Amino acid sequence: MPAVHEPIRLQDRYAWSDEQIGSEVDGNVVLMNLAKGHYYGLDTIGSDIWRRLQHGPEVGVMVRELAETYHHDAAEVERDVLALMEKMREQNLIRRLS
Numbered sequence: 724m725p726a727v728h729e730p731i732r733l734q735d736r737y738a739w740s741d742e743q744i745g746s747e748v749d750g751n752v753v754l755m756n757l758a759k760g761h762y763y764g765l766d767t768i769g770s771d772i773w774r775r776l777q778h779g780p781e782v783g784v785m786v787r788e789l790a791e792t793y794h795h796d797a798a799e800v801e802r803d804v805l806a807l808m809e810k811m812r813e814q815n816l817i818r819r820l821s
Contacts, residue, residue, distance in 0.1 A: 728812060730805075730809075731782060731805055731808050731809060731812065731819075732782065733781070733782050733783030733786065733801070734781060734782070734783060735781070735782050735819055735820075736779045736780065736781050736782070736819070736820040737776055737779065737780075737782065737808060737812070737817045737818065737819055737820060738776055738777065738778070738779035738817065738818060738820055739776055739777060739816070739817060739818075740815050740816055740817055740818040741818075742756055742757050742758050742815045742816070743755060743756055743757060743815070743816045744757060745773065747770075748764075750767070750770070751764065751765055751766060751767060751769075751770045752764075752765045752769070752770040752773045752774070753765070754773070754816055756814050756815060756816060758815065759814070759815075761814065763814070763816070768789070768793065768803075769807055771789070771792075772785070772789070772804060772807060772808075775788070775789075776817055779820045782804070782805070782808070785804065786800050786801045786804050789804065
């Protein structure tokens with residue numbers, strides 16, 4: 724039975740897990756889950772999110788920075804970031820720090 728997680732919150736900090744490796748290919752990130760042997764490709768914005776997660780940022784700060792960088796509505800960016808992070812967490816690509 725899969726683990727049940729609490730929702731990712733804006734005050735949480737997440738970073739890369741030890742179960743993944745990532746590489747840049749033509750400016751975008753390709754990830755591999757080492758335990759499962761699955762590959763994942765990220766688009767430009769997904770790759771930007773991934774790079775930011777290297778240092779374990781607070782999710783809300785990252786959302787605000789991305790909204791400013793890409794000139795998008797903060798609520799839309801928040802929804803998209805949280806959705807991507809949930810998928811990453813399900814695949815053990817990221818881990819919660821706090």
